Amino acid sequence: MTDARAAPGPRVDQPDVAHLAARLEAAVERWYPGAGVTGVRWLPGGESSLTYVASVQSAPCRKLVVKVAPPGLAATRNRNILRQARLLAALHRAGSVPVPEVLFIDDGAAGAVGGPLFAMSFSPGDSAEPNIDAAADKLPAPPVLGDRARQAARVLAAVHASAIDAPWFLAEQPITLTAEIDRWERALVTLPGEFGLDWGPLCRRLRATQPPPLPPRLTHGDYRLGNMLCQGGQVTAVIDWEIWSRGDPRLDLAWFLLTLDAAHPAAVRHAPGVPGPRELLGEYESALGAPAGPLAWFTAASLFKLTATTGLIAKHALRRGDAANWGVRMIPMLRKMLASAPRALAEP
Numbered sequence: 001m002t003d004a005r006a007a008p009g010p011r012v013d014q015p016d017v018a019h020l021a022a023r024l025e026a027a028v029e030r031w032y033p034g035a036g037v038t039g040v041r042w043l044p045g046g047e048s049s050l051t052y053v054a055s056v057q058s059a060p061c062r063k064l065v066v067k068v069a070p071p072g073l074a075a076t077r078n079r080n081i082l083r084q085a086r087l088l089a090a091l092h093r094a095g096s097v098p099v100p101e102v103l104f105i106d107d108g109a110a111g112a113v114g115g116p117l118f119a120m121s122f123s124p125g126d127s128a129e130p131n132i133d134a135a136a137d138k139l140p141a142p143p144v145l146g147d148r149a150r151q152a153a154r155v156l157a158a159v160h161a162s163a164i165d166a167p168w169f170l171a172e173q174p175i176t177l178t179a180e181i182d183r184w185e186r187a188l189v190t191l192p193g194e195f196g197l198d199w200g201p202l203c204r205r206l207r208a209t210q211p212p213p214l215p216p217r218l219t220h221g222d223y224r225l226g227n228m229l230c231q232g233g234q235v236t237a238v239i240d241w242e243i244w245s246r247g248d249p250r251l252d253l254a255w256f257l258l259t260l261d262a263a264h265p266a267a268v269r270h271a272p273g274v275p276g277p278r279e280l281l282g283e284y285e286s287a288l289g290a291p292a293g294p295l296a297w298f299t300a301a302s303l304f305k306l307t308a309t310t311g312l313i314a315k316h317a318l319r320r321g322d323a324a325n326w327g328v329r330m331i332p333m334l335r336k337m338l339a340s341a342p343r344a345l346a347e348p
Contacts, residue, residue, distance in 0.1 A: 017040055017042065017052075020040060020052065020066075020068065020117075021037060021040040021054075023106065023117075024037050024040060024054050024066065024119075025037045027104055027106045027117075027119070028054075028056055028059065028064075028104075028119075030104070031059075031103060031104040031119075032058075032059045032060065034058050035056055035057065035058045035059035036056065036057050036058060037054050037055070037056055038055045038056065038057055039054070039055040040052055040053075040054050040055075040066075041053045041054075041055075043065075049067050049068060049069055049070065049081060049084075049242055050067070050068045050069075050070055051065065051066070051067055051068075052065070052066040052068065053065055053066070053122070054066055054119070061121060061122060062122075063122035064103065064119040064120070064121070064122060065100060065119065065120050065121070065122050065123075066117055066118070066119045066120075067081055067084065067085070067117060067118055067119075067120070068081065068115070068116075068117040069081045069115040069116055069117070081115070081116045081117060081118060082105060082107060082116050082118070084118075084241050084242055084244070085102050085105055085118040085120075086168060087164075087169075087218075087241055087244055088100065088102050088120065088241060089101075089102040090164050090166060090169070091162065091164075094162065094164075096158045096161070096162065097155060097158050097159050097162060097238060098155065098235055098236055098237050098238060099237055099238055099239075099241075100120035100121045100122075100123050100237050100239065101120060101121040102118055102119075102120050103118075103119045103120055103121060104118065104119050105117075105118045105119075106118070123229045123236050123237035123239070124229065124231055124236055125228075125229030125230045125231045125236040125237065126140075126229065126230060126231075127225070127226055127227075127228060127229055127230070128140065128145075128225060128226070128230075129224065129225055129226040129259065130145050130149075130225065130260070130269075130271035130273075130274050131259075131260065131261070131262055131264060131267040131268070131269055131270060131271050131274065132226075132259070132264065132266050132267055132268065133268075134268060136269060136271075139271060140230075140232075141273070142271070142272040142273025142274075143233070143273055144232055144233045144273070145271055145272075145273040145274050146233070146273040146274065146275055147232070147233025147234075148225060148228075148230050148233050148234075148235065149225065149260055149274055149275050149280060150275060150279075150280065150283050151233065151234065151235050152223075152225055152228060152235055152256070153256070153280045153281075153283035153284040153287070154283055154284070154286075154287040155235055155238060156220075156223055156252060156253065156256055156284055157284050157285075157287035157288040158287070159218055159219070159220060159223070159238070159252070160217045160218065160219070160249040160252065160253075160288065161217075161288060162217070162218045164218060169218075169246075172245065172246045173246075174216035174245075174246040174247055175216075175219075175245045175246065175247035175248075176213065176247075177210050177211075177213055177248060177251075177301075178207070178210065180247065180248075180251060180301065180305075181203060181206050181207060181301065181304070184304055184305045184307075184308035184309075185199070185203050185308075187308040187309070187311070187312050188203075188307065188308045188311065190312075190315070191308075191311040191312070191315055192315060192318075195311060195314075195331060195334055196334075196335065197307065197311070197334055197335065197338060198338070199304070199307065199338055202300070202304055202338055202341050202342065203304070205342070205345065206297070206300060206301055206304060206341075209297060209345065210297065211293075211294070211297050213248050214248050214249060214250065214293075216246040216247050216248065217246065217247070217248075217249045218244065218246060219244065219245055219246070219247045219248075219249060219251060219252045220238065220241060220243075220244055220252055221241075221242070221243030221244055221245060221252070222240060222242075222243060222255070223238075223252045223255060223256045224255065224256055224259040224260075225259070225260070226259070227239055227240045248298075250292060250293070250295060250298045251298055251301065251302070253281075253284060253292055253295065253298070254295050254298035254299045254301070254302045255302045255305070256280075257277040257280055257281060257295070257299075258277075258299060258302045258303070258306070260274055260275075260277065260280060261276075261277050262274075263340075265303070265306070265333050265336045265337045265340055266306075266310075266330060266333060266337075281295075296344055296345055296346075296347045297345065299341075299344040299347070300341040300342070300344040300345040301341075303337050303338070303340050303341035303344060304338075304341055306337050307334055307337040307338050310327055310330050310333075310334060310337065311327070311331075311334055312327075313325065313326070313327030313330075314327035314328050314330065314331050314334075315327075
């Protein structure tokens with residue numbers, strides 16, 4: 001086993017990569033006898049779990065993607081690596097949603113260094129947030145972006161149409177709209193006062209204007225092009241399922257449409273080729289075979305969530321001393337995110 005090293009600038013909370021490489025060597029041998037690990041590389045990004053690429057030899061694939069829970073934190077909800085692996089395995093078996101294949105799981109028992117981890121197939125492709133990514137010269141051509149966005153809308157319909165009847169899935173307590181607002185309010189309470197966020201009025205208004213909920217469906221929780229791998233105009237894999245839940249599918253839909261709207265508070269451009277929210281909504285509804293219904297409340301809730309999640313990313317990055325982090329750069333935009341929500345609520 002060679003080249004057991006992390007990428008430059010590793011997170012301070014990640015496990016010792018040499019120990020991780022040795023553990024992967026044993027897990028890979030159990031998965032495919034005779035295979036070996038030749039390198040482990042950390043992939044930057046992600047807040048709920050840590051992601052690595054392992055190079056392997058004498059195995060059916062040359063690369064594995066490995067998800068590891070951050071050490072020292074309780075394996076609950078978004079940090080429950082095995083919960084994520086179980087869902088990915090079910091979706092891959094069903095075949096209607098493109099996701100990586102789960103190859104093996106190591107639950108961290110028997111004295112292993114570190115907590116649970118799982119390895120999945122390496123999916124080819126690239127990832128881009130066309131309106132938000134700063135480097136415009138790295139974006140695909142406009143027709144490619146259009147095809148990606150439209151297919152992503154259709155794939156989202158497939159996510160929401162997924163019929164998983166396994167006991168572990170049905171045992172998941174559905175996330176109500178009240179619980180969704182509670183979740184992001186709890187996050188906002190923890191943000192530093194110097195961020196200067198007066199989120200109370202919006203929170204109260206969201207609670208007072210909740211629409212009747214739809215029956216709970218599988219939701220990704222952070223469905224956007226940045227959480228997909230694509231080749232040309234095709235989505236090859238939907239990734240980063242840490243915060244999946246059973247809930248109202250309109251939360252996913254409004255979040256997805258917001259991320260591709262040039263009016264997104266973090267947008268730096270209206271990328272040529274990206275369809276507008278109305279066209280993408282039509283793609284989703286056509287694939288689903290049913291109308292989505294009014295989305296104004298869900299767009300406002302998405303902006304509330306965007307403020308909370310961006311603030312959390314900024315808070316954690318500042319704690320790590322990572323001043324170049326996207327969340328830190330977005331601190332001046334947090335108030336704009338909150339201010340945009342009441343306007344969204346007023347839309348027909």
